[in-house]
Amino acid sequence: MFTSIKVGFYLALKDLSRASKLTTLLIIFIMTLTFLNLTVGRGILVGLPKGSTNVYDERYSGDLIISKLRKDQFVVDFPKIENFYSSLEGIQFISKRYLHPATLTAGYEQRLRETEVYDATGTVVVGIDLQAEDKVTNLSKHIVEGEYLDNKDTRGVMIGANLLFRYSPLDSPTESNIKNLKVGDKVKLTINDKDYFYFLRGVVKSKVSEVDRRVYLPIDEYKRVSGEKDFKPEEISFKLVPGFVPADIKNKFYEQGLHKLAKIQTAEESQPQFLKDIGTTFDILGNFLGGIGIVVASVTVFIVVFVNAITRRKYIGILKAIGITSLAIEISYIIQAVFYALTGSIIGMLILYLSFVPYFAQNPINFPFADGILYAPFFDSLSRLGVLVFSSVLSGFIPARIVVNQKTLDAILGR
Amino acid sequence: MIIVKNLVKKFTNGETTLVANNNLSFEVETGEFLSIIGRSGSGKSTLLYQLGLLDHPTSGKILIDNVDVTNLYADRRTEYRLNNLGYVFQDYALLPTLTSLENVSVPLLMRGFSISDAYKKGRKALDKIGLSKKYDNLPSMLSGGEQQRVSIARAIVNEPKILFADEPTANLDSETSKLVLDSFTELNQNGQTIIMVTHEKEYAAIGDRTLELKDGNIVRFTKN
Ligand SMILES: Nc1ncnc2c1ncn2[C@@H]1O[C@H](COP(=O)(O)OP(=O)(O)O)[C@@H](O)[C@H]1O
Ligand SMILES: [Mg+2]
Numbered sequence: 001m002f003t004s005i006k007v008g009f010y011l012a013l014k015d016l017s018r019a020s021k022l023t024t025l026l027i028i029f030i031m032t033l034t035f036l037n038l039t040v041g042r043g044i045l046v047g048l049p050k051g052s053t054n055v056y057d058e059r060y061s062g063d064l065i066i067s068k069l070r071k072d073q074f075v076v077d078f079p080k081i082e083n084f085y086s087s088l089e090g091i092q093f094i095s096k097r098y099l100h101p102a103t104l105t106a107g108y109e110q111r112l113r114e115t116e117v118y119d120a121t122g123t124v125v126v127g128i129d130l131q132a133e134d135k136v137t138n139l140s141k142h143i144v145e146g147e148y149l150d151n152k153d154t155r156g157v158m159i160g161a162n163l164l165f166r167y168s169p170l171d172s173p174t175e176s177n178i179k180n181l182k183v184g185d186k187v188k189l190t191i192n193d194k195d196y197f198y199f200l201r202g203v204v205k206s207k208v209s210e211v212d213r214r215v216y217l218p219i220d221e222y223k224r225v226s227g228e229k230d231f232k233p234e235e236i237s238f239k240l241v242p243g244f245v246p247a248d249i250k251n252k253f254y255e256q257g258l259h260k261l262a263k264i265q266t267a268e269e270s271q272p273q274f275l276k277d278i279g280t281t282f283d284i285l286g287n288f289l290g291g292i293g294i295v296v297a298s299v300t301v302f303i304v305v306f307v308n309a310i311t312r313r314k315y316i317g318i319l320k321a322i323g324i325t326s327l328a329i330e331i332s333y334i335i336q337a338v339f340y341a342l343t344g345s346i347i348g349m350l351i352l353y354l355s356f357v358p359y360f361a362q363n364p365i366n367f368p369f370a371d372g373i374l375y376a377p378f379f380d381s382l383s384r385l386g387v388l389v390f391s392s393v394l395s396g397f398i399p400a401r402i403v404v405n406q407k408t409l410d411a412i413l414g415r
Numbered sequence: 416m417i418i419v420k421n422l423v424k425k426f427t428n429g430e431t432t433l434v435a436n437n438n439l440s441f442e443v444e445t446g447e448f449l450s451i452i453g454r455s456g457s458g459k460s461t462l463l464y465q466l467g468l469l470d471h472p473t474s475g476k477i478l479i480d481n482v483d484v485t486n487l488y489a490d491r492r493t494e495y496r497l498n499n500l501g502y503v504f505q506d507y508a509l510l511p512t513l514t515s516l517e518n519v520s521v522p523l524l525m526r527g528f529s530i531s532d533a534y535k536k537g538r539k540a541l542d543k544i545g546l547s548k549k550y551d552n553l554p555s556m557l558s559g560g561e562q563q564r565v566s567i568a569r570a571i572v573n574e575p576k577i578l579f580a581d582e583p584t585a586n587l588d589s590e591t592s593k594l595v596l597d598s599f600t601e602l603n604q605n606g607q608t609i610i611m612v613t614h615e616k617e618y619a620a621i622g623d624r625t626l627e628l629k630d631g632n633i634v635r636f637t638k639n
Contacts, residue, residue: 003527010524018512018553318508321469322522322569323497325490409469412508 007324008331016336024340027304031344031388032351034300038293038384039352042286043376044365049279052207052370056275057267059206062095062136062237063246065270066253067263074098074232077261081236084256090244093135096233098127100226104163104215105188106181121163121177125191125215127222136239139204139211146183146202151218157187157198160212161205167212189215189225196225207369209272275369290384297341297388298395305337306399313403317411320404330400337396338389345385352376417443417466417577417608422475424461424631435461437631438475443610445480445576448603450622450639451612457628459612460581466610467500467579468492479576497525501570503580507562509554509569515541515561516550519569526573540568544598560591567598571607578602580611584618596621 016024057063068075075081085091105120130151134140140148149158161167165177181187181200189196198217206212223231240249246266253264309316319329357374365372409415424436435458443449451459464470466477468484477485479499487495502508509518516537523533541547544564554562563583570578580599584592600621603609611622619625620639627635 003525007521007524010530011521014517015512314508315510318510319521320493321496321502321508323493323500323573324521324525325493328525409464412469412504 001327004325004328005331007328009335011319011324011328011332012335012339015332016339027340028344028347030300030304031297031340032348033344034293034297035345035348035385035388036351036356038290038297038388039348039376039381040356040374041293042290043356043374044360044372045282045286045289047360047373047375048365048367048370049275049282050375051364051367051373052275053268053271053279054373055207055370056271059137059139059142060208060211060237061265061267061270062093063240063244063267064238064249065265065267066236066238067265067270068234069261069263074230074234075236075262076232078232081253081258081262084253084258085238088249088252090241090249091238092241093132093239095128095133095136095237097133097235097237098219098222098226098228098231099234100125100127100191100222100228102215103190104159104178105190106178106185108188119178119180122175123159123163123213123215125189125217125222125226127217127219127226129219130216136237137206137211139206142204142206142211143202144205146200148204149201149216149218151220153201153218154221155199156201157189158202158204158216159187159200160214160216161203162209162212163215164203167203167205191225192227194225194227207367207371209369294387294391298391301337301341301392302395302399304340305333305396306402308336309333309400309403313406313411314414316404317406317408317413320408321412326401326404329404330397333400334393334396337392341389341392342385345388349381349385352381353378416445416480417610418476418478419443419466420476420478422462422465422477423473424458424465424470425473434631436465436472439633440475441626441633441636443608445608446603446606447624448599448609448622449611450619450625451610451628452614452616452619452625453628453634455614458631459614459628461631462628463579463581463610463612466577467502468496469502497522498573499576501573501575501578503563503566503570503578503583505582505585507554507559507566507586509562509566511554514551514553515546515557515565515568518554518565519572522569522573536572537568540572541565543571544568545594558591559587560594563587563591563595564598567595567602571602576608578607578609580609582612582614584613584615592618 066075066081102123102125103120104123105118107119130149144161149156163178164181165171165179168177170177183200183202185200187198187200189198204211240246250264250266253259258264316329320326357376360374419439419441422436422439423434426433426435439462451462453459465472472485476483484495513521516534519540520533520537523536524530528536538550541550544567546561546564546568549557549561557565584595587595596618599609599611613619622639624636624638626633
């Protein structure tokens with residue numbers, strides 16, 4: 001047994017070192033493609049919902065988000081919650097958001113007749129500390145027109161891109177987006193039936209619908225126009241100090257019973273259900289693709305080893321004639337198969353992590369609700385490498401066995 | 416000693432049955448050099464493959480040193496071949512990806528020798544047949560005669576009980592053939608039992624005895 005393994009190794013090493021370089025390279029190339037097929041296709045699929053999660057927590061929810069209960073108008077017991085988190089360790093930045101329904105109207109001056117429909121849309125006006133918001137959600141990085149609003153600006157407004165028809169062509173009997181509005185234009189914001197006028201300073205497009213359908217005012221201006229007596233936020237987003245786990249921080253709120261006063265969610269939990277569903281679906285699809293990839297890989301190895309063994313049928317016969325055990329010969333083919341699979345996968349790994357992953361991180365695939373990344377965690381890829389090597393053992397063994405089991409004499413004489 | 420009793424080998428192909436070895440019985444002494452001759456198709460190779468445990472007889476028995484080896488299982492046959500038998504084929508049958516030395520050393524590795532010990536013994540075997548300068552040549556870089564001598568070295572390296580050779584000189588010119596036959600003579604002088612198939616009467620004469628086959632039957636079995 002041990003001797004057979006040793007001889008198998010010996011024969012495999014000699015075969016590999018003296019095989020045609022071109023053939024070897026070709027087989028390794030195929031195995032590299034197979035490995036990439038296993039990781040990249042799935043990685044892009046799964047990377048899409050992952051990318052949307054990233055977009056969601058980087059641009060809207062932060063690591064943790066506290067929002068009002070459904071029955072309330074805002075976070076009713078906000079002082080109690082604020083009291084708690086201001087002494088909590090692990091929180092880096094906080095943005096409080098105050099929300100109020102509003103109507104945004106553009107081109108109101110151009111309306112010629114009383115009956116003509118206004119270029120208007122329903123929205124939510126948000127009062128934020130723009131500086132604080134930027135620290136939590138990097139909102140200023142997602143300005144597509146004009147510029148980021150300044151806290152001291154009392155005559156300016158910033159809007160989400162999805163309020164504009166050119167970004168989101170919505171035009172139904174009940175709701176339509178604004179058709180004619182550009183940076184610098186004057187807009188009318190109607191809050192509690194009162195009109196306020198602002199200049200459009202910037203348009204933000206973050207791919208998160210919550211962000212892209214809102215109108216933003218600096219917090220002081222919001223306080224002036226919202227007319228709220230009880231001034232409390234509806235949402236508070238937190239960015240944690242790197243290293244702190246959102247779920248742990250969330251639990252601290254729970255331990256204090258604060259979840260009875262407001263909804264406390266990690267970024268993942270706060271995602272809209274459709275994103276979670278897409279994530280699950282793509283995960284299944286990705287695994288399905290991966291499964292096909294494994295089958296393709298196994299068949300590839302099978303064919304490579306089978307062709308290799310069948311063309312050497314005579315030499316296998318000779319080996320058996322001079323007393324080399326079937327096991328030793330089978331092992332020599334398995335080792336060659338493993339060598340191809342392993343080398344191919346390692347090269348694939350290098351390509352994956354040195355080229356593909358960084359490339360997609362730099363140039364995400366542009367989806368409407370996400371920036372598609374290539375999701376390929378190292379241990380995932382490592383396990384795929386393991387699966388590939390394991391399947392190459394099996395699919396190397398079977399054809400080797402078929403050929404080795406043929407009659408020795410027939411093999412030598414080529415009958 | 417090899418004892419062959421009522422050995423029959425038939426090949427059946429649909430309706431027709433061909434008797435390649437027809438009820439052969441004979442004995443070969445230990446240390447003997449036996450030549451088998453006969454025209455093409457007379458059943459020489461068929462007989463040799465059975466004696467060499469590469470094929471099963473249809474009926475009859477083969478005993479080597481009083482052990483019935485006729486119906487060993489495949490794995491036991493392989494093991495028996497490794498430890499007791501050596502082969503030289505007409506077309507040399509070397510492994511193309513291995514050098515001379517490696518070709519010769521593989522059976523030794525299979526017997527459990529370390530690589531360095533196997534190479535040491537392998538070199539000695541190659542030296543014995545005059546190939547000390549060609550250790551590292553691949554078969555493709557050797558002449559026919561050299562390849563055949565590598566195959567002889569490989570066959571004898573495990574000091575087999577019996578060395579089988581099936582027309583070892585058929586692909587060689589007469590000068591090279593001489594060289595190969597000389598190696599056999601020398602091996603036999605040192606006690607090696609040899610069974611060699613040839614169709615040249617002249618070459619058969621170097622053996623102690625000659626067994627002549629015709630249509631699967633023994634037609635002559637004489638001392639040389
Ligand atoms: N595997 C086989 N199937 C059918 N017939 C065979 C087979 N092997 C050999 N023969 C036949 O048996 C006879 C003896 O063949 P062989 O022993 O090779 O002859 P030799 O070696 O004396 O030339 C020939 O007629 C050959 O055609
Ligand atoms: Mg023959």
